[in-house]
Amino acid sequence: MIDFLNSTSVAPEFVGADAAGDTIGLCIPNVDPELLEKMHVKKHYSVIGIVSDRTGGGPQLFSMDEGIKSTNTEVIDVEWTNDTKGGGGQGCMIVIGGYDPSDVREAIKVTFENLHHYFGDVYGNAAGYVELQYTARAAGCLTEALGAEEGKAFGIINACPAAIGIVMADTALKTAGVNIISVATPSHNGSPSNEGTLTISGESGAVRQAVIAARERGLELLGQMGDKPANDYPSYIQ
Amino acid sequence: MIDFLNSTSVAPEFVGADAAGDTIGLCIPNVDPELLEKMHVKKHYSVIGIVSDRTGGGPQLFSMDEGIKSTNTEVIDVEWTNDTKGGGGQGCMIVIGGYDPSDVREAIKVTFENLHHYFGDVYGNAAGYVELQYTARAAGCLTEALGAEEGKAFGIINACPAAIGIVMADTALKTAGVNIISVATPSHNGSPSNEGTLTISGESGAVRQAVIAARERGLELLGQMGDKPANDYPSYIQ
């Protein structure tokens, strides 16, 4: 092939990339208006940022939630994809808008700074995975993507194969008084992933307690299908 | 990470697991009512069982059909997932209900006892796979999941990539006088899997003959794409 790829150059839109989830963050300072028109964003900004990944949605969304909290930007689209490089879950694409490229770039940088943290409670083995997420205070990314209540505690309980996620959900709901935001199963989900997922809100201690109980149950069950499930980064939900 | 996973414990919901298809079977004796409300089951039982897998639907459904035949339980939901750990097909999740946990556990145990049997006519190579299933008498799982006629012979002819399944379907229909229950192709299926699938009913000898002829054709064609397709367990359709 002709070597038209100059490996020393970097495209101006590039902000960051991380092998965790094969995640890339890009910023288009002055997006083509016709392209923006054909995208499905809820509000038109001239500056858009995109965080896109192969594996995972929770870690990227929780990380971007921190980015949104700390900058003058807004999530204008979240899309799900049946990908995960052969895994049973979903990848995602988050589009944000802002008035200033430096704001959008900053939101993406904050996302990458938090990414390993929010991968801390993703545990896997050859048979599947278990994912937990928790925040004491959800902001605009989690409200837009997952129906979290702004400023309230929010948690995700998720596993593949799907049945493990359902038992974890049952355990969580029996552990603490929390509110169900959504229950997702393979055919009743954004895309037909092999996941059972519960999202919850409520008093922050109760949400955390429910998530921790579900984690213990999920790891026991997934462990019955193969090796002890392992995480790539330290657990953050204590 | 903190070692909160006690590898010697087993969650009370666990019934069984098998590396064939990465299949797990769980029983929730007294499911949280709000969780059950948000699931999409056709009937509310207080005891539910779930068989969930990464790879395969046919073997699990035919195996559960035996479980349903031998216990006082009922299939209340079947969901499909675009998973298969990178394969071209679907995984599935089967939810059953019963009045007694011992019945539900028994149905799941019977499912696992039959699982290798019904994986016997799943043949694969690096390019794809061919799957055949046959029963002389379908019961409640196959009627609920796949539209089989209760008590009648039923067969599945299935392959990936999809074109092979279509030629196999053509061969089957030209071989014996059987009734088409359904024809599925990638865009006209539960989820956009890479499969061509024919399901048939009719006189038991005719259904078996059609399935066997389709198998021969499918293995010839898939063999043209790579190695000779192999099965992991002995063929059961003779």
Next chain:
Amino acid sequence: MIDFLNSTSVAPEFVGADAAGDTIGLCIPNVDPELLEKMHVKKHYSVIGIVSDRTGGGPQLFSMDEGIKSTNTEVIDVEWTNDTKGGGGQGCMIVIGGYDPSDVREAIKVTFENLHHYFGDVYGNAAGYVELQYTARAAGCLTEALGAEEGKAFGIINACPAAIGIVMADTALKTAGVNIISVATPSHNGSPSNEGTLTISGESGAVRQAVIAARERGLELLGQMGDKPANDYPSYIQ
């Protein structure tokens, strides 16, 4: 297992197969009428041909476009599948119809003759891929499958993860005056693949220039996620 697979025989329907994209081409000279009735073809021919693959849609569709140009056949169905053997894109199935088996077989043979050519601008690494396609004159396959204008220049700009495809689209539209035919993102696509895709028409020089500029940008960005992206066959878009 019983050795019912005679490895020296070849099914009469077999026309060709190629490891590129795990693609197979088959011809059914006198398709079962009830099967054809249940398929979703736009016109009923007694002779049908099927090209079906695990990985890729663009290369197979552009190759079949050459097959359609050179024979008396017609594309009667194109279906997409969430497969790609664990990749983030789609596989596809193309069904053609004709009056004469030799025409249908010839169209499929031409497809295979062109397949490596149209895989020439598919570049990948472990994190994703970038695909470009270009023709100065689209015919019936591209019009049916992708909305190309018959006889006009047509191009595809496509990448996984999706964000890279969106930046490439933005670059293409800023480079040359071309018409947008479609913009696809994960949730607004035939199936929830992890792709951003732009299809364009216009003056042939402008379309080619837009595609080349997008390729350069896409390779830069994908290269930031891992190894330098590589193609398996020589680039054809110069």
